[in-house]
Amino acid sequence: MGELLTLASRDVGDVEETWRRFVPSASLQKVDPRTFGFSWTSAAMSGFSVVSYRLAATVQSAIEPDDQLMACRVASRGAWVGTPRGDLNAGLPWLALDGPTSARWEQQADVRAFVFDRTAAQDEARRMTGDDRFSLRSAAVRSSPVHRDQAAHWERVFQHVAGTLFAPGPGSAIIEAELRRHALHTTLAAFSPAFVAALERSAQRTAAPRTVRRAIAYMERHAHEAVTIDDVARAADISPRGLQYAFRRALDQTPTEYLRQQRLAGAHAELQQGTGATVSEISQRWGFASASRFARHYREAYGRSPSRTRRGD
Known part of the structure; x- marks a missing residue:
């Protein structure tokens, strides 16, 4: 479903080039090429992409998705994730919205991410909440999940959405739209108390x-x-x-x-x-x-x- 992309490579440049097709601000800053290996799978559709890749190498990376909303998990021993405002819990998913987010790990990492067009995501969030004033700004979202249960739920939803979209065979616009909506709802529920409050605020709906x-x-x-x-x-x-x-x-x-x-x-x-x-x-x-x-x-x-x-x- 969606536009599927699979890639396996031992070329360091392939990682950054591929990432930038989905997140133009992505960059690799410190890469140890001695044990380098790269395996990528993604599905892209209008306003939404699902990315899953394994990178074998000691790496430091950075993103700054100005016009995007990206929820990500870097699963690796000894991983570090941080922003200028402080370090994040690398054992949990994290959200990049405004400003840079950096990550580093040693030897190998499994990276998975939802990437949303920010304007389309905000429009969808307003339809979900019935609040035409809801805005995807830094004050409305957090870089870390609001609760561990929400983080675990985000991981389960990622596996479901990725497993469905990565499956071979013809796609369905209805199913894709439902999966995109499900991924966004789960992401905002995990990282935005303001979104949850707007859903519950009967006066707005x-x-x-x-x-x-x-x-x-x-x-x-x-x-x-x-x-x-x-x-x-x-x-x-x-x-x-x-x-x-x-x-x-x-x-x-x-x-x-x-x-x-x-x-x-x-x-x-x-x-x-x-x-x-x-x-x-x-x-x-x-x-x-x-x-x-x-x-x-x-x-x-x-x-x-x-x-x-x-x-x-």
């Missing part, structure tokens, strides 16, 4: 979260039934137009899109179970009157045809 939660719960219970968006709106105690606005504000998608995703997930699970029903029967059971439209939506979501899933291919 004008009751949309409660309305959206009621609508989501109703759709998840009744996705297999012939419910309409009008039914969902009534269950959530809001007008259909208000429901559209609340979903756009909170999730950046329409209620119709969310309901379709729930129905696709139900059809996907039934196809995997091998019940003996045909694709057409399953698609109709989950509310898709058009088999061709169902197949198109299914391929966009899962990267293959429903018939391949049914066969177990």
Whole structure:
């Protein structure tokens, strides 16, 4: 998924050149080339990149991502990470936003990072929180995680996002968008108390979260039934137009899109179970009157045809 890049090299210049494709400010300052080895995997899409690489060498590096937001972990014995404001805990993920961040390690390190376009990330954060004033500035984020549990969660989410995006096969714009949103939400929740506060501040979200939660719960219970968006709106105690606005504000998608995703997930699970029903029967059971439209939506979501899933291919 995304634009995949894999590279293995013993050339010191390849590391800096490759890093600068994703973080233009990256630089290697002190490299011991005697045991040098470099193995890189990344996935890039609009406004977001996932990077994972192993570098065997004693290294000091620096970044200063002015127009980017980068969350990173350097896993190495004896690693050091610091900013002009002080040293960071090298055993945890860290965030680079404004100003330089430096790292050094000996012998070998496994480096993993989420890199976001700063403007796009701020726009997305405002949609998530419903707060049009939320700003990705130094006062709103920390270089260190707010809690170890959040740091551990960030590590788990990184493995999930990277594992999905690095997998071979056709990509899905829906899945990529969801993974990008998931990575950003996890990163901001780990490093920005202001983001968490904005999520919880009901005055900023004008009751949309409660309305959206009621609508989501109703759709998840009744996705297999012939419910309409009008039914969902009534269950959530809001007008259909208000429901559209609340979903756009909170999730950046329409209620119709969310309901379709729930129905696709139900059809996907039934196809995997091998019940003996045909694709057409399953698609109709989950509310898709058009088999061709169902197949198109299914391929966009899962990267293959429903018939391949049914066969177990």
